[in-house]
Amino acid sequence: MEVKTFRARTMQQALELVRQELGPQAAVLHTRHVSRTPMLSWVPGMKQVEVTASLDVHVPSRLPTREVRARAVDHLRPERLVHDEPPSPSHSALASQLSQLQGMVEDLCHRSRHSQHPDLPDELFRLFAELIDAELGEELARELVERVRQTATTEQLAHPTRLHERVASLVAEEIVTSGPIRCTPGRRRLVALVGPTGVGKTTTIAKLAANFRLREGKRVGLITVDTYRIAAVEQLRTYADIIDLPMRVVSSPKEMREAVNEMKDLDLVLLDTAGRSPRDDVKIHELRNLVAESGADEVHLVLSGVSSTRALVRTAERFATVGTTSLILTKLDEASGLGCLLPLVRACKLPLSYVTDGQNVPDDIDVANAQRLAEQMLRTEDDC
Numbered sequence: 001m002e003v004k005t006f007r008a009r010t011m012q013q014a015l016e017l018v019r020q021e022l023g024p025q026a027a028v029l030h031t032r033h034v035s036r037t038p039m040l041s042w043v044p045g046m047k048q049v050e051v052t053a054s055l056d057v058h059v060p061s062r063l064p065t066r067e068v069r070a071r072a073v074d075h076l077r078p079e080r081l082v083h084d085e086p087p088s089p090s091h092s093a094l095a096s097q098l099s100q101l102q103g104m105v106e107d108l109c110h111r112s113r114h115s116q117h118p119d120l121p122d123e124l125f126r127l128f129a130e131l132i133d134a135e136l137g138e139e140l141a142r143e144l145v146e147r148v149r150q151t152a153t154t155e156q157l158a159h160p161t162r163l164h165e166r167v168a169s170l171v172a173e174e175i176v177t178s179g180p181i182r183c184t185p186g187r188r189r190l191v192a193l194v195g196p197t198g199v200g201k202t203t204t205i206a207k208l209a210a211n212f213r214l215r216e217g218k219r220v221g222l223i224t225v226d227t228y229r230i231a232a233v234e235q236l237r238t239y240a241d242i243i244d245l246p247m248r249v250v251s252s253p254k255e256m257r258e259a260v261n262e263m264k265d266l267d268l269v270l271l272d273t274a275g276r277s278p279r280d281d282v283k284i285h286e287l288r289n290l291v292a293e294s295g296a297d298e299v300h301l302v303l304s305g306v307s308s309t310r311a312l313v314r315t316a317e318r319f320a321t322v323g324t325t326s327l328i329l330t331k332l333d334e335a336s337g338l339g340c341l342l343p344l345v346r347a348c349k350l351p352l353s354y355v356t357d358g359q360n361v362p363d364d365i366d367v368a369n370a371q372r373l374a375e376q377m378l379r380t381e382d383d384c
């Protein structure tokens with residue numbers, strides 16, 4: 001049996017050699033990739049394909065006829081990447097291959113853009129890409145771009161910054177804020193903070209207490225119902241001592257009534273609660289009873305901006321039974337984007353009261369500002 005081997009840069013070229021020498025009836029017995037120079041196997045152009053074929057083996061030929069093969073190869077061949085001669089591994093050849101590849105990628109992006117958004121003007125497509133970059137999620141980015149497209153003027157369309165401002169104002173319109181806690185002299189305000197574990201409730205209480213006491217000169221008191229962990233009581237007591245505030249620890253509805261009554265002459269009483277898993281119905285119910293017993297004027301749900309949008313929305317739904325009246329978003333300094341904000345405020349329909357962006361007491365807290373949050377939400381990593 002006569003067996004021959006053929007080597008070429010590509011499979012197509014090797015098969016063409018087989019066809020030329022042995023004819024279309026030849027049977028391909030084996031194929032493998034080999035290196036022309038083993039030491040340089042990593043260099044483009046140094047790899048070859050080896051085909052072993054024979055005319056004496058009677059199997060239907062695996063070689064396509066010239067016409068079929070030509071059509072198949074023409075169809076598959078990206079014109080700009082095909083070289084008839086093996087490319088030299090020189091620097092300029094590599095650079096040229098790179099630039100061809102870049103051209104193909106740009107081409108592909110262009111085509112994919114037009115298949116997804118056939119009639120989207122370039123400016124709006126750029127805006128869409130920016131929103132995706134800011135981690136808004138494709139669905140939300142698409143919705144916002146569509147709204148901009150419907151409402152933007154020709155002048156706005158011509159200026160990327162105007163388009164950006166337009167989206168920011170659309171987002172800002174949806175972010176409802178409550179403003180800061182309002183203390184009226186002679187009318188004590190009781191504000192409870194509730195939420196999942198570790199989101200920053202106690203730290204935020206310390207920031208609020210310090211600001212109202214030290215910067216606004218209000219008479220502030222603290223109550224904690226977080227008696228499940230000694231460390232939690234000690235954490236709040238430390239802040240109470242530093243800021244010089246009265247503090248009560250309560251563990252029953254009766255103690256709650258007594259503590260609230262004891263602090264009736266203050267301007268502001270902040271109620272710290274134990275972090276609760278949104279999945280724990282029993283504990284959430286217990287929390288609801290304690291907060292109700294306190295007669296809180298406001299119940300702020302504290303959520304971490306680091307969590308996923310889905311988790312935030314679900315948590316806000318579960319805590320609604322506690323009687324939440326507003327939202328505090330923490331750890332914005334750690335969040336990679338603020339894409340969660342719009343879906344969250346849309347789902348829970350609570351106004352935002354404060355945002356926090358660091359561990360420093362009392363500095364890292366701000367009254368929520370819709371315009372600023374919208375701009376922050378649209379910011380990409382490159383802008384930071």
Ligand SMILES: Nc1nc2c(ncn2[C@@H]2O[C@H](COP(=O)(O)OP(=O)(O)OP(=O)(O)O)[C@@H](O)[C@H]2O)c(=O)[nH]1
Nearest residue numbers: 197198199200201202203275330331356357358359
């Ligand atoms: N980076 C960052 N860390 C924060 C922020 N707010 C709070 N933390 C940190 O988050 C951690 C938990 O804060 P806590 O205030 O104890 O959280 P908590 O909700 O009271 O926790 P539990 O009482 O255990 O449910 C601490 O290390 C805080 O310093 C913030 O805005 N940014």
Ligand SMILES: [Mg+2]
Nearest residue numbers: 201202226232
């Ligand atoms: Mg705590």
